[in-house]
Amino acid sequence: MMLENESLFVHAFNNAPIGMALVTPNGYCIKVNACLCSMLGYSEEELLALHVGTLTHPDDLDPDLNLSEQALAGKINHYQIEKRYFHKMGRPVSVLMSASLVRDDQGQPLYFIAQIEDVTERRRTENLLKANQQRYKSLFEHHADLVLTMTLDGRILSANDACEKVTGITKDEMIGLTPDTLMQNPELFNQYLMSAADGEPKEFEECIVHKSGDVLLLRITFVPVIVDDCIEGVYCIAKDITEFRATQRILNENQEKYKSLFQYNPDAVAQVDLHRNFVSVNPMFSTLTGYSTEELLSMTFVDLAIPQDVTLCVAQFNKTLAGQPLSFEARMHHKCGRMIHINITNVPIIVDNEIVGIYAIVQDITELRYTSKQLRQSEELYQLLAENAQDIITYLSPDAIFQYVSPGVRALLGYEPDDLIGQLTFSIWHPDDVTALSKTTVLRSSDIGIFTCRIQHKNGHYVWMETTVKAIRNDFGMVEKILGIGRDITERKKVEEERKHAQLMMLNSEKLSVAGQLAAGIAHEIRNPLTAIKGFVKLLQRQLQEKPHYFEIIDSEIDRIELILNELLILAKPQAIEYHEKNLLSILEQVTTLLESQALLRNVEIQKQFDMHELIIQCDENQLKQVFINFIKNAIEAMPDGGALCIRVSLEGRSQDEVAICIIDQGCGIPEEQLAKLGEPFFSTKEKGTGLGFMVSKKIIESHDGTLLVKSRVNEGTEIKIILPKSRVTELPATQQKHA
Secondary structure: OHHHHHHHHHHHHHHOOOEEEEEOOOOEEEEEOHHHHHHHOOOHHHHHHOEHHHHEOHHHHHHHHHHHHHHHOOOOOEEEEEEEEEOOOOOEEEEEEEEEEEEOOOOOEEEEEEEEEEOHHHHHHHHHHHHHHHHHHHHHHHOOOEEEEEOOOOOEEEEOOHHHHHHOOOHHHHOOOOHHHHEOOHHHHHHHHHHHHOOOOEEEEEEEEOOOOOEEEEEEEEEEEEEOOEEEEEEEEEEEOHHHOOOOOOOOOOOOOOOOOOOOOOOEEEEEEOOOEEEEEOHHHHHHHOOOHHHHOOOEHHHHEOHHHHHHHHHHHHHHHOOOOEEEEEEEEOOOOOEEEEEEEEEEEEEOOEEEEEEEEEEEOHHHOOOOOOOOOOOOHHHHHOOOOOOEEEEEOOOOEEEEEOOHHHHHHOOOHHHHOOOEHHHHEOHHHHHHHHOOOOOOOOOEEEEEEEEEOOOOOEEEEEEEEEEEEOOOOOEEEEEEEEEEOHHHHHHHHHHHHHHHHHHHHHHHHHHHHHHHHHHHHOHHHHHHHHHHHHHHHHHOOOOHHHHHHHHHHHHHHHHHHHHHHHHHOOOOOOOEEEEHHHHHHHHHHHHHHHHHHOOEEEEEEEOOOOOEEEEOHHHHHHHHHHHHHHHHHOOOOOEEEEEEEEEEOOOOOEEEEEEEOOOOOOOHHHHOOOOOOOOOOOOOOOOHHHHHHHHHHHHOOOEEEEEEEOOOEEEEEEEEOHHHEOOOOHHHOOOO
16 A cells, blocks of 8 residues: 555646645755756756755745745645745746655654745736726826726615716715616616626616715716626716707717727827827717827927917917816807817826826817816826737937836836936946947938847846937937847857757767767777887987987877877767776875976966865866866966966865866967867867867866866966865765875
8 A cells, every 4th residue: 555655646636726835844855746847947957966955936035944944844744835945047937835844753854845836927917907907096096087897787886076077076975876766767777787687788868866865867888898898887977968969979889899999989089299280089089079099190389279368278278288187168169160169178188197198088069158167087097998909118328328218118128217318328338238239220321220138137138139210300410319229149049059058069070970980980090100100210319310400390290180080089989987986185296297398498486276185086086187288288288488377176066066277378378269179179279289188188077077278368367177066976974084
């Protein structure tokens, strides 16, 4: 039964639709399932080698650690926490983790069973829903008309502030009532409510009794609340039309759906820019004026006003631009020539605390010139059309100062728009891209340009952006501002770099294959004749004593050929590696002693900087000596005029579990374009070099599970850094160092 239960657990663990892991008390996974590997982008082997803390977002480490410590202390048996892991590609992954501690028969902790659910998309959806709810709430609460949300049977769920003005009943008192109790004709009200509940919007006029006893006439609109194609309730929007019963209906019956509050507003609405031009108008505005939308967009509001009212309209417009919403009456000409009396409500459009235009809400009051003040429309009419672009939209001054930054910058770069406004654009660019762009012709030969650059995220890393820019000129042809639309192309860049790297690796692989085939042929075809030549040269050297320096040259060149053969054979033939515990510092001492005379001849001072007296590692001593000889000899030869050669050994890594050997010279350095070619077969920075020495050394380091890093600057020097991993380092107590 125990085996059967264990088999069932393993099957459930491996095939669970959520991430599963067994985690030791010290934070290492001892088993993970495929779902967790897919969630984080790592293979099972990679995850088992990583500490959970390295995968966890820094801000989430302490809460997670606190709960695990409580479990280990026996205060809790299990816990649940929402936290963030880092995907292998670097992006955060939001998860809901449930952990239970398993103990042995003696009550000692064995491991945590962690169940991990990816909730990244859920959190993104919740944030989007929250933003939409905030927009809806603002529109709902600040609407000038009475707005109710009702169940399908007519019970009121919510009401806005206009409720008390229209009915005399506070919105809190209204909750739970059925509006038909206020109606003079409840049957008609309920009939239209049922139609709306069936999905058909309805508009009608009905009288209600105000709390004061007055009878008011309302124009009531029912709109079905549709969620996921299901009707879940009804909106009721009511306007007091008591004083203008004879006025023609501003709207026909509501269209099938409300595509936008702007488009189907029962009043005429127009958006006007700072220069008095119409930017957009709704259908009711065209109906009111008799002009088509296309005709209105080529006009200003001054074109519609009668001459006697132009001064009034301009003065009220300027007051609105100063931040003052207001209502006033004026007269305008219909396209057919007749004069219309209108009530205009001007509302400033404020974007990022800057007024960029106004909304004009216009009502035909021709037949009601002497009636009381009309209801004011919502000041935030366009909140349903709020900006939701994923790209970053900016306006720059001609000298590249941010004047406007869209809210999209928060998601892409982590900044608030106000963080950047007033700042120089180039202040968040990568320095290399600033230099590169200064050499291009973007916006010099054309008013439109596209370029790519790296922008610094608020967290410090860089994001690749592709930006389209357009110069906006004034009437005199001068650039007034620059419009920029930036898009994140980091992933695209990453794919391009990976493709280039893959092509380079394929090319090197082909070269190595050629080198291996060539080496195998050389071993059989050249070594034997070369041995014979070397032997006969020795015989001739004994018989001919007249030109000894000739034989020295021949011997030297034969030795050089043999050296190249040996290096080629190392590349072509796998080498047997025998690991033994050796003192790394002793190996370096032997190598530096061997090369000290060569260094003295070139006036090179070898400086050794070791942080310890002894460092025992597991290695193949002869192969490491070959690596150190190659790199130290190259460093000496790179300083023909002398200099300092520093050899530094230190422990690195979070747990001091890596050993780093740095060989730093003050030589001529390696140009940047040649650094990328190091390690390619037959490429060398030396005049007579083959490039095989570097390849052999790199191969030896990699066989030790090590890493080779090269940094260099022309005329400053080169740094070779060799890092051996934890698996190759053995830490000895101080008492053992004397006997190792």
